Amino acid sequence: MTLFSDLLHSLSHGNHQLSSSLLTLFIVIFTLSWYAWIYNTNKSHKRTSPHPLPPGPRGVPLFGNLLSFNPELHSYFAGLAQIYGPIYKLRLGNKLGIVVTSPSMARQVLKDQDVTFANRDPTEAGRAATYGGSDIAWTSYGPEWRMLRKVCVLKLLSNTTLDSVYTLRRKQVRETVGYLYSQVGSPVNIGEQMFLTVLNATTNMLWGGTVEGEERSRLGAEFREVMSKMMEISVKPNISDFYPGLARFDLQGIKRQMDGLAQRFDQIFDAIIDQRLKIDEEGGSKGKDSKDFLAFLLKLKDEGDSKTPLNMTKAKALLMDMVVGGTDTSSNTIEFAMAEIMNNPEVMRKTQQELETVVGKDNIVEEFHIHNLPYLRAVMKETLRLHPALPFLVPHCPSETCIVGGYTIPKGSQVFVNVWAIQRDPSIWKNPLNFDPERFLNSKWDYSGSDFNYFPFGSGRRICVGVAMAERMVMYSLATLLHSFDWKLPQGEELDFTEKFGIGLKKKIPLVGIPTPRLIDISLYE
Numbered sequence: 022m023t024l025f026s027d028l029l030h031s032l033s034h035g036n037h038q039l040s041s042s043l044l045t046l047f048i049v050i051f052t053l054s055w056y057a058w059i060y061n062t063n064k065s066h067k068r069t070s071p072h073p074l075p076p077g078p079r080g081v082p083l084f085g086n087l088l089s090f091n092p093e094l095h096s097y098f099a100g101l102a103q104i105y106g107p108i109y110k111l112r113l114g115n116k117l118g119i120v121v122t123s124p125s126m127a128r129q130v131l132k133d134q135d136v137t138f139a140n141r142d143p144t145e146a147g148r149a150a151t152y153g154g155s156d157i158a159w160t161s162y163g164p165e166w167r168m169l170r171k172v173c174v175l176k177l178l179s180n181t182t183l184d185s186v187y188t189l190r191r192k193q194v195r196e197t198v199g200y201l202y203s204q205v206g207s208p209v210n211i212g213e214q215m216f217l218t219v220l221n222a223t224t225n226m227l228w229g230g231t232v233e234g235e236e237r238s239r240l241g242a243e244f245r246e247v248m249s250k251m252m253e254i255s256v257k258p259n260i261s262d263f264y265p266g267l268a269r270f271d272l273q274g275i276k277r278q279m280d281g282l283a284q285r286f287d288q289i290f291d292a293i294i295d296q297r298l299k300i301d302e303e304g305g306s307k308g309k310d311s312k313d314f315l316a317f318l319l320k321l322k323d324e325g326d327s328k329t330p331l332n333m334t335k336a337k338a339l340l341m342d343m344v345v346g347g348t349d350t351s352s353n354t355i356e357f358a359m360a361e362i363m364n365n366p367e368v369m370r371k372t373q374q375e376l377e378t379v380v381g382k383d384n385i386v387e388e389f390h391i392h393n394l395p396y397l398r399a400v401m402k403e404t405l406r407l408h409p410a411l412p413f414l415v416p417h418c419p420s421e422t423c424i425v426g427g428y429t430i431p432k433g434s435q436v437f438v439n440v441w442a443i444q445r446d447p448s449i450w451k452n453p454l455n456f457d458p459e460r461f462l463n464s465k466w467d468y469s470g471s472d473f474n475y476f477p478f479g480s481g482r483r484i485c486v487g488v489a490m491a492e493r494m495v496m497y498s499l500a501t502l503l504h505s506f507d508w509k510l511p512q513g514e515e516l517d518f519t520e521k522f523g524i525g526l527k528k529k530i531p532l533v534g535i536p537t538p539r540l541i542d543i544s545l546y547e
């Protein structure tokens with residue numbers, strides 16, 4: 022099944038059933054406009070630049086290259102790079118896609134011309150989910166984005182703030198340990214448990230000091246439901262993204278569905294914010310003590326910078342980024358790491374040995390321990406080399422026409438940097454498909470994005486804003502899972518590492534493992 026057959030399927034089965042005559046009319050109009058678009062881009066580009074467009078596969082009228090797309094885009098794009106080279110173009114309906122697959126091209130995009138490429142072209146669903154694209158991930162480079170980024174880096178996701186909300190993360194991780202202990206000897210879906218752990222830990226950090234008890238569980242469950250529906254919709258190929266002229270018709274009803282979910286999400290936020298303001302008004306000690314991201318944001322909103330104020334909509338969009346940006350990426354990384362560790366008994370042994378030395382078997386892992394676990398850190402780095410959560414980063418979009426690798430990249434193109442393929446390139450990495458954490462022990466590679474052979478969090482101005490939180494959450498969860506339990510596969514099952522491309526990269530077949538307790542004192546599981 023190709024990516025586009027999904028799209029045609031949803032068109033014909035969507036709520037907006039198109040009559041065949043209307044569909045024919047659209048096809049005729051858009052075939053003509055597609056030819057006009059190709060003619061104009063080629064002509065204007067030949068007139069203004071001696072540099073050609075990058076090479077690329079021939080497309081068909083109207084669809085461009087979309088019809089031949091394979092849903093596993095990360096490996097499909099890597100395969101095309103073998104034919105067309107480290108930079109090539111794809112026609113995505115009426116849009117131009119540029120795929121970059123070498124460290125030198127990535128450097129030109131993310132470092133040498135960082136400012137030009139520091140923009141985004143939000144999808145219709147992404148825009149609808151984030152208050153019209155008012156969050157960090159979709160806002161284009163400029164004063165608004167700088168203000169949001171500053172709030173995140175200096176206030177919400179700084180080490181000081183993350184330290185101050187540690188108890189809110191810890192609470193969730195300890196609950197998960199308790200749950201796993203109750204499942205000892207039975208198969209557990211590790212990815213699902215980690216998704217819930219990270220999501221609950223994140224919502225705890227967002228508003229965990231504001232709502233308590235049953236109310237928190239109820240809001241958490243509703244939030245989870247809305248989130249998972251949003252993710253489901255976000256991965257559907259949307260005709261409005263490939264033919265912006267058609268966006269206003271929302272032919273598949275994707276924007277309408279996302280608007281509905283965003284509204285539900287907004288109501289949850291409003292309820293929590295009201296509660297928070299009520300606590301503040303009452304002036305009790307609870308309000309003063311409840312340090313969570315919401316408390317930080319509301320304080321910042323009042324103190325804000327007058328030129329680019331942080332209004333309530335942007336504050337909510339920021340909270341949304343924390344959840345969407347942080348949950349799937351971190352939990353998929355933990356799941357892949359666990360799969361690789363379970364597949365490599367020597368890696369499991371070394372990891373547990375390190376934990377025994379640093380934490381001891383009569384103690385539980387605390388987050389501060391992670392600074393003294395170099396081997397586990399190397400395991401996380403190696404996991405992100407082989408399985409980067411966002412294999413194309415978040416696509417970049419040049420604000421003006423520019424030259425990369427001697428080719429013209431027109432303003433407004435969608436640029437996909439295939440970090441997945443670069444981090445598996447045999448000309449860069451020895452035995453690239455082997456899981457070998459040792460290569461990261463005492464190595465120069467880190468998450469700063471300064472080396473274009475290894476940059477799982479991106480590089481330059483748009484580098485992931487949540488690196489510090491991701492590192493804490495992934496390391497702390499892995500350390501806890503491996504310190505508290507031994508893990509084995511259910512009888513007769515084999516590990517499968519097939520990856521599935523969606524909002525990010527995840528395991529196609531969920532990892533199921535059977536936990537056995539390692540600690541003698543059962544009170545350490547409470």
Ligand code: HEM
Pocket residue numbers: 157158159170342343344346347348350351354405409410411414415416417477478479480482483484485486487488490491495
């Ligand atoms: C293992 C976990 C994670 C990985 C691998 C990851 C990776 C990335 C990557 C590759 C980008 C795009 C960089 C680019 O476009 O050049 C990104 C952007 C972003 N990430 Fe993460 N991320 C992770 C966790 C998190 C967490 C925990 C948060 C927040 C709490 C977060 C928030 C964001 C945001 C807001 C952006 C957009 C930044 C911008 O456009 O300025 N991420 N992330």
